[in-house]
Amino acid sequence: MRHEYYYYDKERLLAAPKLPVTVMADNAAVFQTMAREMADEIMRKNALGERTVFICPVGPVGQYPYFVDIVNEEHISLKDVWFLNMDEYLTDEKEWIDKSHRLSFRGFMDRTVYTRIRPELVMPEAQRIFPDPRDPENMWRTIEKLGGVDVCFGGIGINGHVAFNEARDELTPDQFRVLPTRVLEISRETRTANAIGDLNGAIDDMPRWCVTIGMKEICSARKIRLGCFRDWHRAVARHACYGEVSAHFPVTLLQEHPDALLRITEFVANLPE
Secondary structure, three states, X not given: OOOHHHHOOHHHHOOOOOOOEXXXXXXXXXXXXXXXXXXXXXXXHHHOOOOEEEEEOOOOOOHHHHHHHXXXXXXXXXXXXXXXXXXXXEOOOOOEOOOOOXXXXXXXXXXXXXXXXXXXXXXXXXXXXXXXXXXXOHXXXXXXXXXXXXXXXXXXXXXXXXXOOOOOOOOOHHHHHXXXXXXXXXXXXXXXXXXXXXXXXXXXXXXXXXXXOOHHHHHHOOEEEEEEOOOOHHHXXXXXXXXXXXXXXXXXXXXXXXOEEEEEEHHHHOOOO
């Protein structure tokens, strides 16, 4: 079965996408824009005397160095900001991998974000939330307590997953859309793609389990902002924008969100000759 949208040129891609899409010059432009949007939303909410709540990924991650620099240089207080991270790898015993593990998302956020922001600006540790395999319901309780999520930032996986919400062909879109934070087994295609990017292809050393926020939490966000910039994102972005809404390619569910936006690079927008 040939999916014609996989072969849309840039003009056709931008003609009538069902998921709003904007094209940016390169990876740096995507990441800088994401970082700027994060900072601007925080400043807007700070000025109103309101808290800011983000769902944050570890992948993409290129926005974080820019964000750290903006916060430090512009003296932006994060004291009333909550970062709800999307997911974390688990051991075979369904526990968080150690924070010192090279693949740990908790460790990454500590090394790359929290310890690089000036202490007088960074949010308290209690406001840096990761889904907990021992208490997955805590994520939704936290969102309800905080009054909802302002912006969910993220990317798209090889099989259309957002966070680690892997394809479930046996579910309807409505069934998939209400899946909450949970522990799940990671698909082989996701483990393969991540092994290539993170472990030089060592798939046998990739964790097999994760804890992830669900589409329930993602779809609840008032805004959703995604970024695509890899070579294989060419097909992923086209499927996201033109595929049918289905649990087979979970990001297509976001076509129905009232304020979702996909940012892609010129590289992704243009197919090779």
